[in-house]
Amino acid sequence: MKRNRKKQAGFSLMEAVLATSISGFVLIGAAQFSAATSKNSQAEQAEQKKAKEMVQTSSQMVEDIRKADYVLAGFPPSAPIIYSTKDTTIILRQPDFDPQGTRVPNSFKIVAYTKVPAMGANGPFMVRRLTGSLVNGIPTALVLDRVMVRAAANLTFAYISKQVVPIENGRTKYKIASAPASATNARGHVVQAWYEGVDLLANGFATLNSRQLELSSPLPQGGIIEVRIPVDGNVTCGGDGSNNCSLVEFGVTGQYKYTDSNGVLVTGKAEAIETAELRNAKAPVMTND
Numbered sequence: 359m360k361r362n363r364k365k366q367a368g369f370s371l372m373e374a375v376l377a378t379s380i381s382g383f384v385l386i387g388a389a390q391f392s393a394a395t396s397k398n399s400q401a402e403q404a405e406q407k408k409a410k411e412m413v414q415t416s417s418q419m420v421e422d423i424r425k426a427d428y429v430l431a432g433f434p435p436s437a438p439i440i441y442s443t444k445d446t447t448i449i450l451r452q453p454d455f456d457p458q459g460t461r462v463p464n465s466f467k468i469v470a471y472t473k474v475p476a477m478g479a480n481g482p483f484m485v486r487r488l489t490g491s492l493v494n495g496i497p498t499a500l501v502l503d504r505v506m507v508r509a510a511a512n513l514t515f516a517y518i519s520k521q522v523v524p525i526e527n528g529r530t531k532y533k534i535a536s537a538p539a540s541a542t543n544a545r546g547h548v549v550q551a552w553y554e555g556v557d558l559l560a561n562g563f564a565t566l567n568s569r570q571l572e573l574s575s576p577l578p579q580g581g582i583i584e585v586r587i588p589v590d591g592n593v594t595c596g597g598d599g600s601n602n603c604s605l606v607e608f609g610v611t612g613q614y615k616y617t618d619s620n621g622v623l624v625t626g627k628a629e630a631i632e633t634a635e636l637r638n639a640k641a642p643v644m645t646n647d
Contacts (some may be wrong), residue, residue: 362487364379372445372633374461382626403616404614404615404616404626405500405626405628406613407614408509408612408613408614408626408627408628409628410598411506411507411508411612411628412507412610412611412612412628412629412630413630414506415485415506415507415610415612415630416608416610416630416631416632418487418506418635419471419610419634420449420632421606422452422471423450423562423606423634423635423636424634424635424636424637425450425452425637426450426451426452426469426637427451427452427453427637428450428451428452428635428636429442429448429449429450429451429517429591429603429606429635429636430442430449430451430468431449431591431592432449432592433449433468433470433490433492433497433500434490434492434499435495435497440470440472440500441591441592442515442517442591442592443515443517443591444514444516444517444591444640445473445512445513445514445515446472446473446513447470447471447472447473448470448471448515448591448606448608449468449469449470450468450469450470451466451467451468451492452458452466452467452468452469453466453467453544453637454466454467464493464494464495465491465492465493465494466491466492466493467489467491468489468490468491468492468497468500469487469488469489469503470487470488470489470490470500471485471486471487471488471506472485472486472488473485473486473510473512473513473557474486476509481510481511482509482510482511482613483507483509483513484505484507484508484509484510485503485505485506485507485510485513485610486502486503486504486505486506487502487503487505487506487611488500488501488502489501489503498504499618500626504546504631505608507612509612509613509614509615510610510611510612510613511611511612511613511627512609512610512611512629513608513609513610513611514608515591515607515608516588516592516606516607516608517588517589517590517602517603517605517606518586518587518588518589518601518603518604518605518606518607519586519587519588519589519603519604519605520586520604520605520635521534521535521584521585521586521587522582522583522584522585522586523571523582523583524578524580524581524582525577525578525579525580525581525582525583526579527576527578527579528576529572529576530574530575530576531571531572531573532570532571532572532573532583533569533570533571534566534569534570534571534585535569538573548560548588549566549585549587549588550585550586551564551571551584551585551586552583552584552585552586553568553577553581553582553583553584554581558573558583562574566631569594571583571585572638586605589602589603591603603636604635604636605633605635605636606633606634606635606636607631607632607633608631608632609629609630610629610630611627611628611629611630612627612628612629613625613626613628614626614627614628616644
């Protein structure tokens with residue numbers, strides 16, 4: 359007569375050891391994955407927060423530049439004066455309008471962006487927006503409107519004078535309205551001559567000597583060449599204190615930091631670069647003599 363042996367429930371010692379080991383590996387892997395995910399999340403949150411700040415700052419700066427009729431070389435007209443520079447400050451003059459949209463004579467809002475140390479001369483820096491006024495030639499002091507960037511690495515400005523020439527049939531030589539002030543500016547720009555998306559100077563289709571632009575061969579009549587010349591922001595070109603700028607390209611770089619899962623301080627940067635044209639920018643027309 360056969361005896362039916364009942365199977366014993368539970369795990370043997372060896373099975374228990376193996377199960378414990380596998381569980382340990384799973385838990386270690388999960389912990390490592392969680393730490394990596396947390397680290398990535400911290401980095402993404404810090405970067406996204408700073409990127410959002412850069413977008414908000416650049417949008418406000420573009421709006422202010424487009425509202426301005428001039429970049430001022432300096433303000434106020436008498437000491438103490440702050441100047442538009444390539445790496446710390448820009449000063450904008452915006453015409454005032456009444457509720458009906460009519461321009462108010464001799465009345466202007468002054469808007470300045472400036473980079474100042476937040477903690478020591480070596481940074482980090484703050485980018486601040488200042489406002490004032492100029493009414494009937496009488497200035498008010500610039501006062502803080504708001505801090506745009508609380509931890510900034512760089513703030514640079516490229517001031518550009520835009521000049522245009524209508525192309526004439528068979529002509530290869532044109533006089534520009536003013537000679538280049540410098541070879542390059544703060545953002546590395548050189549003199550450019552654009553025609554249908556091509557920089558004629560950079561591609562060897564034209565040369566510029568002093569005030570004369572010379573084409574290697576004639577271009578079709580009716581087209582336009584746009585010459586862009588770097589200018590100095592703090593050089594006054596008009597009796598009203600304006601410079602010769604019609605376009606502004608700026609770059610603002612913000613710093614962000616976070617502490618990773620190992621307690622290490624990690625830093626990074628986010629940059630915004632924009633170009634904006636002044637509201638009353640009128641490009642001088644080149645002559646053909």
